[in-house]
Amino acid sequence: MDQIYNFSAGPAVLPKEVLQQAREEMLDWHGSGMSVMEMSHRGKEFMSIAAKTESDFRELIGIPENYKVLFLQGGASSQFSMVPMNLLRGKIKADYINTGQWSTKAIEEADRYCTINVAASSADTNFTYVPAQDKWQLDPEAAYIHYTSNETIGGVEFHWVPEIDSHNGIPLVVDMSSDILSRPLDITRFGLIYAGAQKNLGPAGLTLVVVREDLLGKPLPGTPTLYNYQIHAQNDSMYNTPPTYAMYITGLVFTWLKNKGGLVAMENTNITKANLLYDLLDDNDFYHCPVAKADRSLMNVPFTLKNSALDEKFLRQTSNNGLIQLKGHRSVGGMRASIYNAMPVEGVAKLVAFMKEFANQHA
Known part of the structure; x- marks a missing residue:
């Protein structure tokens, strides 16, 4: 068969080397006699996979010790709810920057939990640009500032990180589903990063969250256990069965990135x-x-x-x-x-x- 080039927006192309290694290990991972899909998520074999996956991810981005890495299910869309549930922390407002359809969806969902201030929007041109930060109308009482770094549908990307250090220490939250690991990143500029894996990391079914520890522990009353970041952090993402095979493939992608x-x-x-x-x-x-x-x-x-x-x-x-x-x-x-x-x-x-x-x- 001639070479096929897959330009899908997601689930998207995976490195050929990763797929070849997964094929070789499909029936027997490293002499264990098991496929990764058959392993207990608490067994020593998968625990070693999970540990290496997190370690390589931390190394690639340079994640400090005071940030937790969570491997979750539910897709990035679940984070449209989990972010306000966990980060309002007693406040009732949040700032959102609207640059496209995924920003819009995040705003619509967060509106269930708090008062949304759309601090800037490019809807006036049907989302063809990123609003300059000096045009943003931020709310000093906001619990956090949320933006989408790359709009997968509209093809609009932030090539800069918003500067909010002087804005009352309000944490910056970003949906990086389609551009995470595409370039170096200073993690300390953010309070929380989330990304669905199926665009630039691995297969569908896995969502990565990187969250600063001081933001944990004050979820909205009534927040479901599985929507509480602290529960997942305290249990090393093993409170319930994580998407094990998607984690494994994503870990192979991290190794591929390091080798590149x-x-x-x-x-x-x-x-x-x-x-x-x-x-x-x-x-x-x-x-x-x-x-x-x-x-x-x-x-x-x-x-x-x-x-x-x-x-x-x-x-x-x-x-x-x-x-x-x-x-x-x-x-x-x-x-x-x-x-x-x-x-x-x-x-x-x-x-x-x-x-x-x-x-x-x-x-």
């Missing part, structure tokens, strides 16, 4: 890939990217064809050429190329070559 040179090397590769695609979009009026240049995502690249009547033909021919999952989200249409860490440069180069040829044929 870590996050600095990965950022350089991601910039190379994105530049290949954005340069074509900017140099050829057959295609159009709606996102402001300063805020374009390195992970998700939305674009449209000058003639939308050619959309189906474009998608059919890309698929025939081994370039799959390029259809844009149903809410915005057009095309979307998701070029996460695991997408090789060669895949983007092949896509760009095809797009040039397609444009020449239909100019």
Whole structure:
């Protein structure tokens, strides 16, 4: 079979080396006689997997000891509720920055638990940019400030971390589901980070939360046990059975990242890939990217064809050429190329070559 390049936004492409290792270990993990899927989550075999997965994750980002790493279920969408349940801590307000559909969903869910101040929004242009921080209208009584660092659907990404040190010490909370581990990160700038694994980390079913210890322990009254961060922290994410196989695969991805040179090397590769695609979009009026240049995502690249009547033909021919999952989200249409860490440069180069040829044929 010819090489297939999968541009799905999530669940997304995984490194080939990771899938090959998982295949080799499927029936017998390291001589244990068991598949990882069969292991007790409290047995010594899986406990060693879990410990290495957390250790490698901490090493990759540089997570200090006063932060807890939680391996949870429920997807990033569960965090839309868990964040206010755990971080309001007696307050009744929270600040949210709205830059797209996932920000909007987070706002709608948090509104069940507190008064939401939308401190900034790019809804005026249908979410094509990141509002400059000097335009934000923050509430000094907010319990936390929440933003989405990369909008998977709209392709808008923060290439900077909001500066809030002078804002009464209010913790910064970020949904990093689709750009986590794509570049170096100063974890100390945040009170809490969360991310669904299925975009840039591993398989669906796992959600990672990194939370500063001083933010734990004051959940809303009536918060379900499984929605209480402190319970998971006190039990090393083993209060109930975690998504064990997804943790294992994600751990293999962490090892792969370390072998690739870590996050600095990965950022350089991601910039190379994105530049290949954005340069074509900017140099050829057959295609159009709606996102402001300063805020374009390195992970998700939305674009449209000058003639939308050619959309189906474009998608059919890309698929025939081994370039799959390029259809844009149903809410915005057009095309979307998701070029996460695991997408090789060669895949983007092949896509760009095809797009040039397609444009020449239909100019």
